[in-house]
Amino acid sequence: MSNHTSDSPSTMTRKGYEKLMAELVELRSTGRAEISRQLEEARSFGDLSENAEYAAAKEEQAKLETRISYLEFQLSKAKILDSSTIDNSSVTLGTTVTIQDINNSAEFSYTIVGSEESDPKASKISSSSPVGQALLNKKVGDEVHVKVPRGVRHLRIKEISVLA
Structure with a gap:
């Protein structure tokens, strides 16, 4: 996870912001309720000093509260991209770029996003990833x-678009 001490804004898309907000709401309600239930059940087993279930539930509670704190921090400093103001003449945060692998002619598309909403399986790559950094500020036709x-990938930018 990112450094909690940075006050710089975390730029993200509206979808990314809403996804993190939904996770936060879920963790605050269902997540906390489930941990509370686990702790109550573990307490019923008796002596807490030798109760593995209680220790495990407390550890899960600590992880949950850490994630909640992290999400609250990230959302509090979030700067949401306005897709209507994104210039698609070059690769920037919020653009979708179609690239071709020069070695094998395979084409694929990635949406460049902030690190908080990076999801390579969904073709969303962080602007701070090696590929994201290499693509930033490049134009159609650039290699x-x-x-x-x-190893080293040789890529050519085929198209840059902005999703609404």
Whole structure:
């Protein structure tokens, strides 16, 4: 997780903001209620000093409260992108870029997002990831070479668009 001490805004899309907000609401209500139930059940087993269930529930509670605190912090400093003001003449946060792998001609698209809403399985990559950084500020037709764990990828930007 990110450094809690940074006061710089966390830029994200409206969808990303809403997803984090929904997670926060869920954790505050259902998550806390479930941990409370687990703690109550563990207390019923007796001596808390040797109660593994109680220790496990307390650990889960600590993780839950840490995540809630983290989400509250991130949402409090969030700057939501206005898709109507995004310029698609170059790759920026909030744009979807279609790229072609020069080595094998495969094409794929990524939406460039802030690190808080990065989800590679959903084709959303962080602007701070190696590929995201390499693509930022590039234009259609530009070629980039990105060092990734499996070597260097040679990519050509085919299209840049903004989703509403």
